[in-house]
Amino acid sequence: MTTKARVLYDFIAELGNNELSIQEGETLSVINQNVGGGWVEAENSRGQRGLVPEDYIQINPGSTASSAAPSGDAHNANYYCPVVNQGFNGNEAWAANSNENWDSSQQKALPSQGSFDDEEWDDDSDDGKSTGAYSWSQSEEGGGTMQKGTAHHAMKISLNKVFSKTPNPEVYLLTKYVPKENDRLPIYTGDVGPVWLYPQSQLDCAVADPKKGSKLYGLKSYIEYQIIPNSTNRAVNHRYKHFDWLYERLVEKFGCTIPIPCLPDKQVTGRFEDEFIKMRMERLQGWMSRLCRHPVVANSEVFQLFLTYRDEKDWKVGKRKAEKDETVGVMIFSTIDPEIRELDPTEVEQKCESFSRFTKSMDDRVKELLSVGHLHWKRCTGPLQKEYQQIGKAFQNLSSVFNTSGYQGEATLTEALTSTGKTYEEIAEMIAGQPKKDLHFLMETNSEYKGLLGCFPDIIGVHKAAIEKVKEADRLVAMSKLGTQDKHTMEKNLSTMSYALQAEMNHFHSNRIYDYNRVMQLYLQEQVQFYETIAGMLKQALNQYTTM
Structure with a gap:
């Protein structure tokens, strides 16, 4: 039975991986939710089928529940991935499908992330096979354990996909903490x-x-x-x-x-x-x-x-x-010790907005380059290669016709035409193989940066939430609901957060300059060699023709 799903984010399929490219807002028909590894099989409106990441889509709330949902779960779960994130308020610690409303009793039954040892949990056999479904049960201590079941077809949960909410920075902002030297x-x-x-x-x-x-x-x-x-x-x-x-x-x-x-x-x-x-x-x-x-x-x-x-x-x-x-989540800031003057909250907000604009703009441009690169790769291994093959074949077919004329003075021409045709066929093969030599590394670097840039909205979201908390502190002080010393602690800690963000952005920029210098040099060197080789082959073909 197929179910409908709405695409939440753009996804570009990688060649040879049976994946399907999708666009935000598109409607898909989900054919198989039990693929595993964080993927589902879907079909778009044009009848194209392939694998798409399950966290890139939102399945219709009225759809039938995935058979991979934990046994005993009464919800119509589209995907299931409990995530603990330190710094959440109360039950916000667990993030799941936006269509699901977890009650407190169900949340207590879920295990904390990373609570399994190798003997207790062996989720990836790496061969795509699994021997049964998993269900969650509550231990006497209140923690969760994962148990093997056989009632459902198993779906392996991709732990590489993190569904998160912005942690509450207030946990750290009011903290007076002197980090240990080792931390x-x-x-x-x-x-x-x-x-x-x-x-x-x-x-x-x-x-x-x-x-x-x-x-x-x-x-x-x-x-x-x-x-x-x-x-x-x-x-x-x-x-x-x-x-x-x-x-x-x-x-x-x-x-x-x-x-x-x-x-x-x-x-x-x-x-x-x-x-x-x-x-x-x-x-x-x-x-x-x-x-x-x-x-x-x-x-x-x-x-x-x-x-x-x-x-x-x-x-x-x-x-x-x-x-x-x-010392995880927002509490990591408690270990940071900037040996620099304290920043004013207004300056903190300006820097945060500047970083937000840059990372968003770079993310857009990186995705654009990836999209163009994928299209070019497809053309090189498809239409462009075929066009050069057809040109080569056409030259050789013309040469074959010339050979039937019986005219004695054209042997050199027919041989040159045949050779030119073969040259174009060789060029066609070079064109098809060239992306692996140059475009591959450019695409890999951009894919890495796409992943890095995808983290910044959450990071900056934490900082913006902290800025709002400090602004709220001003109002609370005016209402005598917060002491001036607590307000100063919040501003000092906000300054520390800002320095951490600035240090990270400076690290990011330094790596960005190094990475793009290196990969563009490699790309252009390979491109120059590629076109010089083609130019040499064409010159060799040209020299076979006699000058009249």
Whole structure:
């Protein structure tokens, strides 16, 4: 049975992944909600079918519930992804489908994010297979546990998709907290303004040597990667689900001040094909390299655990400690110690608005470049390649006709025409293969920045909410409902938040300049070589014709 869904966000399909491009406001027919991995199969009004991210669409509230909803759930759930975000007020801690209204008893039954150990939860077999549905139950301590069931067809929940609301900054604004030396995140005045403290030696790591493994007597298969940091030169092994865990921990801890780029999405089919494994490894390498370049993330305890754990026991102990971290969400600002003058709230608001305008404009332009790039790639591997093949074939067909004339003086011409036709066929193949040599890297860089820029609305939303709270404090002081000392604490903490945002924006701009310089040089170098090669081939073809 198909159900109708409205598209919430634009999504551009990647070539070869059986995906479907969709546009905001479009209406789709959802054919299969049980694909798994955060995807559904849908059909657009033109009859085109493919996979779309389930969090990019909103299924009609009157539609039949997904069979993947947890057993015992009375709601018509379109998707189900509980997310804990420190700093929410009360029951706002859980974010779910906008069509669902969770009551308090149901919320208590949901497990906190990251509360499962490897033995308790093995959600991704990495081969797209699953052996049963999962249901939620409440333990005696009030926490949730995940249990295997068989009543429903299973759908794996994509933990890479975070449904969040703006955390309440008031939790931090009224906090008088002196960070411990080990937790302290200093901010200094650099040549460009407030900056994080950068290490003397740059952390980096290599993602390499993907190997297929299995467990449960071969019922579950997965790909494991070696991660080799330059700080130890000692390899550690991680599966995709471990990257997923790290992503969730980083978002939970730093998501209010640092954009954490999304992981490359899980693949529904073809997980063990060589080309896909190579592509995923390349994207995981880019993801890890970007995090290694961030001075705060790279030096964090959870990230260092991921890179340098000694054995299985060390990994599990470190995981539990990271999952109990209290300085997460808006409370991360309590560890920030700017050694700079306190800012006026008006100045804070001006800088926040400036960053908001820039990130929104850049996001629009990055999406435009991605759209144009995808269209060009399709033309190179489709119509453009075919046009050059047709030109080459036409030259050779004309040469074949000339050969039938019987005229003795035209052998050189017919041979030259045939050679020219073959040259154009060779050019057609070059055109089809060229995007992988140059456009690929430009598109990958822009995809990374699309992910980064997609984090800023939430980050800036936290800062705007804090600005409004400080404005409200002025009114409360005038009404004698808030003391002047508390108001000053709020303004001081708002200033700290602003310096964190400025330091992060300066880090972002520095990386942006470096990344786009590098990728544009590579793109243009490959383009120059491409056209020089074509020019050389055409000159060679030209020289075969005699001058009359």
